Amino acid sequence: MSKIEIQNLTVNYKEKNHRFTALKDVSFSVESGEFVSVIGSSGCGKSTLLSILEGINSPTKGDIVIDGKPVTGTGTDRGVVFQHYSLFPWMTARKNVEFGVKQVKKNVPKTVRYKIADEFLDKVGLENFKNKYPSQLSGGMQQRVAIARALAMDTDILLMDEPFGAIDAKNRTILQELLLELWEGDGTQEKKTVVFVTHDIDEAILLSDRIVMMSPSPGRVVKEITVPFTRPRNRSELVQTPAYADFRNELLSLFYSDIGNKIGGNEVVL
Amino acid sequence: MSLQKRFMRVTNLLFVILIAVQFLPDKVSADTFTSYVISFAVGVEAVVLIVSALLKKPKGLNLFLDIIGFLYVFLILWTLATAKFNLLQEALFPPPGKVFEQFIEDIDQIVINIKSSLGIIIQGYLLAAVIAIPLGLFLGWSARLGSAATYISKFLGSIPPIVYIPYGIALLPTFRSVSVFVIFLATFWPVLASTMSGVLNVEQKMVDSARVLNVNKLTMLFSVILPAALPQIFIGCNQGLSVSFILLTSAEMIGAQDGMGYYVKQYSDFGDYTRTIVGLLVIGIVVILISFLFNKLQNYLLRWKR
Numbered sequence: 001m002s003k004i005e006i007q008n009l010t011v012n013y014k015e016k017n018h019r020f021t022a023l024k025d026v027s028f029s030v031e032s033g034e035f036v037s038v039i040g041s042s043g044c045g046k047s048t049l050l051s052i053l054e055g056i057n058s059p060t061k062g063d064i065v066i067d068g069k070p071v072t073g074t075g076t077d078r079g080v081v082f083q084h085y086s087l088f089p090w091m092t093a094r095k096n097v098e099f100g101v102k103q104v105k106k107n108v109p110k111t112v113r114y115k116i117a118d119e120f121l122d123k124v125g126l127e128n129f130k131n132k133y134p135s136q137l138s139g140g141m142q143q144r145v146a147i148a149r150a151l152a153m154d155t156d157i158l159l160m161d162e163p164f165g166a167i168d169a170k171n172r173t174i175l176q177e178l179l180l181e182l183w184e185g186d187g188t189q190e191k192k193t194v195v196f197v198t199h200d201i202d203e204a205i206l207l208s209d210r211i212v213m214m215s216p217s218p219g220r221v222v223k224e225i226t227v228p229f230t231r232p233r234n235r236s237e238l239v240q241t242p243a244y245a246d247f248r249n250e251l252l253s254l255f256y257s258d259i260g261n262k263i264g265g266n267e268v269v270l
Numbered sequence: 271m272s273l274q275k276r277f278m279r280v281t282n283l284l285f286v287i288l289i290a291v292q293f294l295p296d297k298v299s300a301d302t303f304t305s306y307v308i309s310f311a312v313g314v315e316a317v318v319l320i321v322s323a324l325l326k327k328p329k330g331l332n333l334f335l336d337i338i339g340f341l342y343v344f345l346i347l348w349t350l351a352t353a354k355f356n357l358l359q360e361a362l363f364p365p366p367g368k369v370f371e372q373f374i375e376d377i378d379q380i381v382i383n384i385k386s387s388l389g390i391i392i393q394g395y396l397l398a399a400v401i402a403i404p405l406g407l408f409l410g411w412s413a414r415l416g417s418a419a420t421y422i423s424k425f426l427g428s429i430p431p432i433v434y435i436p437y438g439i440a441l442l443p444t445f446r447s448v449s450v451f452v453i454f455l456a457t458f459w460p461v462l463a464s465t466m467s468g469v470l471n472v473e474q475k476m477v478d479s480a481r482v483l484n485v486n487k488l489t490m491l492f493s494v495i496l497p498a499a500l501p502q503i504f505i506g507c508n509q510g511l512s513v514s515f516i517l518l519t520s521a522e523m524i525g526a527q528d529g530m531g532y533y534v535k536q537y538s539d540f541g542d543y544t545r546t547i548v549g550l551l552v553i554g555i556v557v558i559l560i561s562f563l564f565n566k567l568q569n570y571l572l573r574w575k576r
Binding site for chain 2: 054074076082085090091099103159
């Protein structure tokens with residue numbers, strides 16, 4: 001049995017008497033310890049899909065089953081990082097992480113919770129910014145805190161909704177590598193199961209074991225592709241190999257052929 | 271900052287002029303208590319010199335000195351118009367020295383009156399805030415009750431609280447309890463309304479962030495919604511505070527036996543305008559001090575905002 005099973009998920013929205021289908025019959029599964037990216041252009045329903053996984057939205061039809069149990073709402077088995085607003089602006093970085101830990105480990109004393117918070121803030125390189133408020137941190141640092149919190153909560157599953165989408169290119173690279181490093185760990189712990197939503201193909205290739213490609217109107221899964229590169233991956237070496245270029249082109253053509261079909265033919269030149 | 275920049279200021283020159291003006295011959299027959307003005311001015315100038323020596327930010331120093339400068343100019347004009355040239359009617363406009371002297375003479379009475387006024391404000395205000403904020407959180411959070419409550423509080427909040435005074439006098443045993451009741455009403459509705467609208471304006475994404483952490487209902491309300499709505503709650507609290515002072519002094523002038531409003535009303539009825547002015551100035555200073563402390567509290571609680 002897979003860690004996460006998404007079964008025939010359909011979501012209809014109703015807006016001003018206009019019904020539209022955000023997701024139609026979406027099915028795929030994620031194995032325990034697997035890093036899966038969901039990729040697609042905007043409007044393909046990838047964020048809707050994640051919000052159902054998070055438990056803050058419910059599907060019109062279909063089920064999500066985690067560890068054999070259907071998801072009915074939010075749960076402490078899942079840690080979440082959003083693109084924006086993950087952190088509470090009135091809490092310092094340290095307090096934000098501690099607050100997250102408190103929600104999953106209610107019986108752990110405060111001092112221990114702060115110790116855990118410190119440990120994870122150190123891991124994301126924010127040892128000197130623990131007592132800053134989010135407004136005093138850059139966007140990249142805020143996402144580091146959000147990642148530290150999600151990891152400190154020590155949930156089996158991590159759900160990430162375009163976490164680096166609003167970060168500048170240089171810092172995005174740094175954060176991607178940090179995330180990989182933390183996810184791979186030192187090999188002694190069990191790896192987290194990650195569902196990572198992005199619209200950045202390179203990001204998806206670098207990070208994932210498998211890529212689920214989605215397409216809009218209605219949102220559906222086009223293809224699931226296993227990433228053929230071994231870990232640990234080195235970005236600068238990897239991108240220079242011909243295999244990388246081939247794989248990337250294959251994904252790109254999938255990505256665009258679908259848009260081409262939507263616009264009305266095979267002869268669309270992009 | 272150089273020593274010159276710190277101490278060679280127009281404000282210090284104004285201080286010298288103020289002192290010099292005091293030594294002009296008096297034109298009124300009554301005692302003008304010049305020594306009180308001089309002592310007061312020397313006291314203020316001592317503070318000015320200490321602040322000038324210690325304050326680090328030039329902008330803050332400028333502001334402080336400008337304010338004191340205005341105070342000196344005001345005292346100079348006041349002295350000249352009353353004691354020295356007798357341009358204004360003596361009975362209605364006492365010289366500054368007389369006001370200072372009267373203040374010192376009445377200080378015990380004034381302290382009692384301030385205590386009485388503040389006691390009423392604190393009781394009515396805190397009671398209103400302690401009830402209105404949690405109630406606003408619950409009502410704002412419950413979509414259905416919230417929209418009904420918004421209309422009801424708009425209606426009840428639109429009644430000027432002062433018109434409750436006659437009814438309050440009939441309902442409640444003491445005038446003091448009437449004052450507390452009126453201040454309670456004056457604070458309750460704006461705080462309730464601002465809390466509810468604060469809750470309704472919390473970003474959905476912020477709420478989602480809390481939901482995915484699996485927080486329980488109470489944590490959601492008091493650790494997430496409350497701080498998120500706090501900037502807006504403070505708008506209502508500020509409004510309640512300023513209306514409270516207006517109402518309290520009005521109420522005290524209508525029927526109280528003590529309080530600062532009573533002090534002003536009583537002495538102006540007897541034509542003692544020196545004490546009337548003392549009362550006005552004391553009320554001004556008390557209100558400024560309370561707003562200052564309240565602002566400090568607000569800035570502290572909202573220190574996470576840019």
